[in-house]
Amino acid sequence: MVTNAEDEIRALTEETLREAYPELWDGAPTAVRDLIHTRVQERLPEIAEEITETIGENIGELLDINAMITDHLDENPELLNRLFLEVGDRELSFIVNSGFLIGGLLGCLTIPLFLAIDSPYVLPVAGIFVGYMTNWIALKIIFLPIEEHRLGPFRLQGLFIKRKPEVAEEYAGIVADEVVTIANVAENLLHGSQSDRTRKMVRESIRPEVDRAVGIAGPAIRLATGSEQYEEVRETFADESVDRTIEPLRDPEFNEERSEAIRDLIARRIKALPPRDFVGLLRPAFVEDEWMLILLGALLGFVAGWIQLAVVTAA
Template sequence: MLASAWADFQANLWLYLSMPITSGLVGYATNVLAIKMMFYPKDFIGKPPLFGWQGVVPRKAEKMAGIACDTLVPNLVTEREVFERLDPDRVAEELEGPVLELVDQLIDEIMSEFEPTIWETIPLRIRDMMVRRAQQDSPEVVAEIMDQIKDSIDQVFDLKRMVTSTLTEDKSLINKVFLETGRDEFVFIGRSGFYFGCIFGLFQMIGWTFYKGDFQLPLFGLLVGYLTNFIALRMIFRPQLPKKFGPLTIQGLFHKRQKEVARDYARLIADEIVTPRKILEAVLTGVHSDRVFTLIARNVQRAIDEQAGFARPFVALAVGSRKYIQMKQTAVDRLVKRLPETLHVVDNYAKEAMDIASILSSRLERLSPPAFEKMLRPAFQEDEWMLIAVGAALGFCVGVGQLIVFKAIAVTPAMTGAAAVLGLG
């Protein structure tokens, strides 16, 4: 028996040696496929609900975004903390040029629209004086509005809602969050699939040398597809804390990289999600924007009334109080509509002042292992069984293919003797 097995092995050396390589490739392919299935395609392809596929993360974007947001808000950063770092006077200073230009445009635009005749007959010197007078107090009004927004930030801005809606609406972005956070881990999953697959393939080779049961190759293929995924996931997240085994110190790969992940994750959040532009747009156009609009309207209308005292002979008395009120409301509406674009000039200052990346990075580094694991683990946990099952099924199919090839080769003259001894001929 042993002699026949050895003769068979020598006669078909390359065939046997292909087993570990094939098994390694199966392990690699199934692991990489599982990763791809987590994130792609971004939109459902096929015939819903049973036939087709959509990446696990995009399909459950809202839940994934909620989990990611729970890690950030309010555990790591709050609305008040973000805005407390902004200096209203500095914001007014940054906005001075664009706001003065906007005031000039609005006065000319509204007067030309409501009372073109009167506006055209007013001497240019007087018109310029009216504009300069209106512009004079603009920075002060901006600073006052900023102060009032800061005082009521909890009522006018929902950071968690902003983060969740941003991630939910942009499936590419939520994919990016997980892909960049677990960049090294995903590479490890693919490579480990090959290494572990090769190891399993060696056992497969030894087993096939001495016993050529029809079930053996498909079973090994299934086990390779299943175990390579399972083992890789365990090695990424376990153990959470370093453990010594003799001279070796073992720790889950993701936890070992906590400082590096914290830095990259914080940079991504600060650059793509919690940006000054998105924050200001959320304040001005979000679910609580009506409160902000009321606050801005009250301040702007008051400023207009204070300035109109100077120009009343040319404006209020000439156009009538009703039209004057309508003009004020139009001015406020157009001001608020153009504010998001105007406010973008403060992006650089706001990003530097808020310093979201540094805040998040330092706090993420101090997260407990269970809390830190929640940053990446949800991407694997959702439908993990399905991903592993697909890997196992693919491995099984490759094993069946191997069996067909090996059976075909078993009838060649080189293997006839061994096949007869083993009852395969």
């Protein structure tokens, strides 16, 4: 990151000092300007380490990962859909496949009902009930029971919850690659709800570097330009440095190198979640469309009822 930031910081140093002291900076010998640049570059590792440590010590107050993920998914619904489809692929397939078994078993019960009630509408109406109950039962099997229950040799628990290790890896992979990237974390730190606090920490770390970079020329510059303007330069340099620090973090190679660590961290956190919190990862997406899945089941059951009636009548 320090290597990637060198060009940005050099350009920032040049712009800030030329804007503040155009005549003084342009008239300064090349050796003097190079010396100032060298002083700044030499201090970059220490500056980066100090900023990183300061932010790391206060990361819980500066960054809300859950809110960050939620906000990012709200702003990118196509990613939310993909997350839902990829992580919940097995569960969606179960709903489709279980329809044949559960629907078939419930459908068998409609035959005695049809024979007992002499009406052509019995099978279509019963089909609505069968289709509705088929998808309703499938959804319950996916998420319930939340806590594990033993019944002899059988372990009863929601299918989604049983897949926690696998789901954790899938979820972490998508989130680490596209949501909690280093660039997005930096963006959130510098432009999120707690950005004022982050910027203040970064500014406090960078301000002294202006004095160190200028070195023995500092008193002369203060005398020539006035302390007030000198302080403005320090503030400008610090403020613009905050925004410039995000640029190297957008580097794809830099993000790819660190995505594996983020993926492992998220996967471990998800695997450590208690069952009820784990269900909260995917359950809200199902709840949002649950009525549609159940309604679709009812409509398919209605159609199946008419087909069943046609077959019985033809026979």
